Amino acid sequence: MTKDDTMTIREMCDSFDVTPRTLRFYEAKELLFPIREGNKRLFTKRDRARLKLILRGKRFGFTLEEIRELLDLYHMDDSQVTQLSKTYDLALRHLAEMEAQRAELDEAIGELKNQIDWGAKELARRKRNETAA
Template identity: 80%
Template sequence: MTEKTMTIREMCDAYDVTPRTLRFYEAKELLFPIREGQKRLFTKRDRARLKLILRGKRFGFSLEEIRQLLDLYHLGDQQQTQLKKTYEIAQDRLADMERQRAELDEAIDELKEQMKWGEKMLASMNATKRAAE
């Protein structure tokens, strides 16, 4: 088996998070490291989940929302209603994300416009400065 586990330190280095963060995620039931006596051992599953958590965060999911989405994976004998609910959450988020992307595109364009502006300002100010020297 590829049951290679990682210590908390290795995880921190590998994913650039603090120990506090990993323990916090465990407390919030986003990660489930095995407890070898005192220490935590993070499995491949934990690493996969952490990657998803970090990406989720990067575009505004709350940890709670991320937890719900992660639960899409382990749907063994769940009740159908629960499944449906989670599925709908995912659908909503997807719609949100697509709206967000559209806005993002728009905003990027506008920001670019804005910056052409800034460039001109800079140029004219440099000209003024050179003229003054």
């Protein structure tokens, strides 16, 4: 990482385990805004923060478009505050969605554990029978 706190595309790829194509794609979709030095991209701290959120959002099953809208909340400067309340509503909806997701995840984990217990017993039973035979 250079002294001016920017990273090349390769450094970004190594840090976040993504391909160059992905970063260029995200720029085209206006999720990232690397500055240019000549024609080379330089990714700022802001880009890195955004990318972290993008990758997290993806793991939760949000689309890039949904993520793009949410990112505005995290990186809003004074000049954009006009849109704040709209974004604020969006964030609340996402929060509700995520908490519902967590509730269902808890339930699913419980059920899966039950099945695994059943599987464990089943394995034990088979072993007994083998030994007995």
